[in-house]
Amino acid sequence: MVDDKVLRKLSQNLLEILEDNEYYDIIIEVETFQVILRYIYGGVVSLDEYDAPDVIKILVSANELNLQELIMILQSFLIENKSEWIELNFNDVYQMCFENDSFLELRRYCNDLVSKVPDKIFKSLNLSSTSEKVFISLIQNDDLQMSEIQVWEYVLKWGLAQNPELPLNRKDFSENDFNTLKNSLQQFIPSINFYNLSSEEFSKKVVPYRRVLPGELYDELVVHICNNPTKKSEPGARINSKRINSVIITFQHAELILKWINNLGTFSYVFSKFIYGDTTIINNNKFKLLLRGSRDGFTPEKFHEICDDQTHTVTIIKVKDSNEILGGYNPIGWKSNISYGATKDSFIFSFKDNKNIENHILSRVKFGLTAIYSSKDTGPSFSGVDLTLRNNNIGSCSKRSYENQIRETTEEFIVEEYEVFQIVKD
Template identity: 55%
Template sequence: MILRYIYGGRLSLEEYDTSDIIKILIAADELNLQELITHLQSFLIENKKNWMEQNFNLIFKTSFGNDSFLKLQNFCMELMSNKPEKIFNSVDFVSLSEKSLISLIQHDKIQMNVIQVWENVIKWGIAQNPGLPSDSSSYSKDDFDALKNTLHQFIPFIKFFNLKNKEFLSKVYPYKKIIPKGLRENLIQYFIDRPNNEPGSKIMINEINSKSIDSRIITFQHAELISKWIDRLEITNDIKNLYEFKLILRGSRDGFSVKKFHEICDYQSHTILVIKMKESDEILGGYNPIIWKSDYSYGSTKDSFIFSFDDKENVGKHILSRVNNEIYAITNNSNYGPIFGNYELCFCGSSVLLQNLVCYEKFIKKIGLFFVEEYEILQIKKV
C-alpha cells in the first residue's frame, strides 16, 4: 500500500480496517513520509472517531509513542478533557497502562466528578488482579494488600475532600484499607465534622460513625456481612438496611460471669454474641432477634443463626448456620450465658461449648469445649 502511495501518489483507505491503517501510519513514520502521516491522522479523526474512542488505549499508546502524531495526540487530550467517560467505557479501558491512567485522572480539565474517577480507578485496579472479587465485603487482608499495591500511585490524585458524605460512605469507605492510614483517618474525621446541607446529612454522619464499631473482636466488614445475613441477603447483594452495632457487654470490661451476662442482657433483643477464641484467631458467634431470659425455657424464632470466621482479617472464610428447628432456637438457663439451640453453641463464662447439631443447619466448628479470650454482646438497631 505504501509503495502504491510512493509511486502513484494516491491512496484509498476505505478498503482497510482501522487497525491496519494504524499499522500503515507507524510504517509511514518509519519511512518519514510526513505528508502521508498527516493525511492518515486526518482520515482517522474524521472517519474513525468512534473506533478510536472504543480503542483508546491503542490510540493513546500509538500517538504518544511518536512525536510526529500530533493530531492524534490532540485528539486524545481533547477526549480526556471533554469526554472522559468514553475512555472509561472503552473496550480496552482496563488495558490502559498505569502511566496513561494517571495522566487521565490528573488532567486539570477532566470533565468528570470525583466519585466517577474513583469508581473507574477501582474498576481498573480490580482488573489488574484477576483473582479479586468484585465485592469488597468478601476481601481478605491479602486481597486488600494486592489492590493497595496496585493503586498506591493513584491515591494522591483522587480529590477525596470534594466528595459528598454519601459518596464517601458508600463508595470509598468499603475500600478504606487501600488508603494510607493518615489520610484515611483525616478523611473519616472530615466527613464526620464537615457542615453539610445535603438532605439527610445527619443520617450520613450517623452512618459514618457506625462504621467505627466499638468491638475488639469484629470489624466493620464482619458487621456488614452479619447485617446481610440478618436481612437474608446474598454476599453480593447491596446492603438493604443500615444497622448500628452498640456494645452492651464486654468480658474484659464487665466480667465473664454468667450472672453478669443475665444482669446486663436479660430482656434485651436483637443481640449478637461474638467470641474470640483463646490461642486461635477464630471468631464464633450468633444472632438472637428475641429477648434473653433467666428462666428455664426455650425461645422460638426463625431468624436466629450462628456463625464462625477463621480470623479477624479474612471475612471471606466463614460458616453461616441458620436455625432449622425454630421452636428450640434459643435456650434460656440462668446457669449459663447465651445458648443457641439445644446447647449447640453455649457460652459458659471462660469457655464455650459446642455440641451435636439439633436445631441448626451445620457445624461452625468441631464439637468440644474451648477456652475464650474475649467475648462481647452487641445490640443492633436500624439507623
C-alpha cells in the first residue's frame, strides 16, 4: 500500500506545477518516464536494474517535474548504491548538483568526498570544463585536507587548462601570457594562504609565477617568507591563517568588518595594520561559515533552518551582474515568527567594487527597536527595509532604521550568491 504521506507530498508537487503560469516544454525519455509514472500512480520506485547514468536521467527529469519526494529518494539511492561511480564521474556530478539547489544531499556527499580523498578527486577533474565557481567552491571546502602548496598547484593547473593557447613551457610565456593567466586566477588568490608556505615552496612554486600575483601581495610575501622560514606545509594546515572561507569577500574585507564590529577605527588604520602584519583581531576571531546559497539553497526556509537563533552573524551578498557587495551584522539572531529584534550594535554596509575595499559605505543602526526583522517568508533582513532578502533571490535596500542608504538606488536587485558567517572566538 502506498504511504499516504508520500501521496500527499506528490499531489502537492503536481498542484504547484499545475497552478504555475509558466509554460513547460519538457522532453523525457520513455524508459525514464515509466519509472516516474510508476512512482506517480503507485508510489513505487524500483531502481536496482538501472545503472547510475540512467538514475541521473531520472533525477534530472524528476527535478524538471518538481517531484521533491522522488528527488530525495533518488539522491539517497545514488549515495548508498553508486558511490564508486560518483567518484569516477565526480566532475559531472558535482557540476550538476552545484548548479541545482534541489540536489543538496548529493552536493553534501560530494563535499564530504572532497574532504576525505581530495587528491583523488582533484586528479579526476576535467579542469578545462570545470567552471570558476565550482573550482573555487572545491578549494574553499572547510575540511579540505590538502597542503597549501598542493592547492596552489591545482589552481595553476586549472588556470592553464582554461587557457590552452598558452605555451606549454612557462619559460616561453610573454607578458601578455602572464596577464592572461593572472586574469583567470584573480578570484582564487584571496583563497590561498601563501603565508603558510615554506621558503623552498615559495621559491620553487610561486616565484616563477610571481607576475600573476598582485604586486603588493608579492612584495609582502617576500618579506614574510624571509623573516619567517617555515617547514614544508602539511595537509590540514590551512586553518587560522590569512584566509576566509568565502567565495565573495577576501581577508581584507573580513578584517575591516571585524574592526567595525569592535568599533576599532577607520579604514586607513585597518589597512596600515594589515600591511604591517598585525592580525590580532582576525586571528582571535573566526568567520565560521553557516550558510552559502549555492551550497545550501537560497530559500527563506533553508535560511531559518540553519541560521535561526545564531548570534553574532555577518551576512554577505553578491549582487548579480556587478562587482557590488552588500551585507550586515546581526548580534542577536533571527527568528521564524514575524517580529522585530532590538539592538544598538547592528550595522549594514556596501562595497561598490569588491576589488576596492576603500570604496565602502558603513551604516550603523539609528532606531534600535526595529534593527532586525524576522519572518519565515524572508531571508536575512535588517529592519525589513534597509536591507532585506526575499524569496526567488530578490533583495532590496531603502533607508529607514539605519543611518545611511547603502546603495545608490532603491530598486530591487538579484542575488548571485550570499553567505552567512558566525563570528566565533578562535
